[in-house]
Amino acid sequence: MVSKNISLSVNEEIKLFFSNPIYEQKSDYGTLYLLRRDANYCIDGAAKWAGAMVILAGIDLLGKFYDGDDDYKKASKSFKAYYEKYIDNKNAEIIYQLRNSLLHSFGVYSKDENNKKIYQFSLCAANEELVTYNSQTSYIDKSNKQYQKINCLIDLTKLRSKFDESITKYESDLMTKDDLRTKFHKMFYIYGIKTIS
Numbered sequence: 001m002v003s004k005n006i007s008l009s010v011n012e013e014i015k016l017f018f019s020n021p022i023y024e025q026k027s028d029y030g031t032l033y034l035l036r037r038d039a040n041y042c043i044d045g046a047a048k049w050a051g052a053m054v055i056l057a058g059i060d061l062l063g064k065f066y067d068g069d070d071d072y073k074k075a076s077k078s079f080k081a082y083y084e085k086y087i088d089n090k091n092a093e094i095i096y097q098l099r100n101s102l103l104h105s106f107g108v109y110s111k112d113e114n115n116k117k118i119y120q121f122s123l124c125a126a127n128e129e130l131v132t133y134n135s136q137t138s139y140i141d142k143s144n145k146q147y148q149k150i151n152c153l154i155d156l157t158k159l160r161s162k163f164d165e166s167i168t169k170y171e172s173d174l175m176t177k178d179d180l181r182t183k184f185h186k187m188f189y190i191y192g193i194k195t196i197s
Contacts, residue, residue, distance in 0.1 A: 010181050013188045018171045029194050031061065032167070043160055048125055049102065052156045055163045056099040059083055062170060064191055068183025086166035091131045094119065098154055111147075118149045127155035130162060 008016065016028065021036035035058045042051030063078030064070045066085070079099065080092040087095075097119040101110040108121040118139055132153040139149040174180050
């Protein structure tokens, strides 16, 4: 719930939303502050999968702000657009499929019917690359449909660092690009602030 009668300038909205995720006792919190605080808690502890889920939800959240739209039918587009702009321009589809796998079934398997691909993920926290492709093979399912099966290793430590770097880049762009500021402001009072009492 958002504080009643709260009215902030766009710069104040940005400052609240992007505040440093170190625990502070206050009444209004930026959603990204809470998300990053919880991701850090999980990843620094023994809940790395849960931390990865929070980060992937964070890319979803930032995609809404970046796109200025929260239409659920555009979730894939918004996620990938933010990812490609601020994280990297080669792994958006793989990380989106990881998001689907973890957030929808707490698993490491995702099936993309449209592109006839199956993704099988392994997760680690000590690799040098965000995504390492282990193999790509042809796969025929029970109903004789053919898929390309992609096995890959995802480094959750690298995912976290790239996510943190993306936040800094996006915040910097928000300070100078009016179109991004307009989109951000449009989403802020829906997704950007939480009141905790």
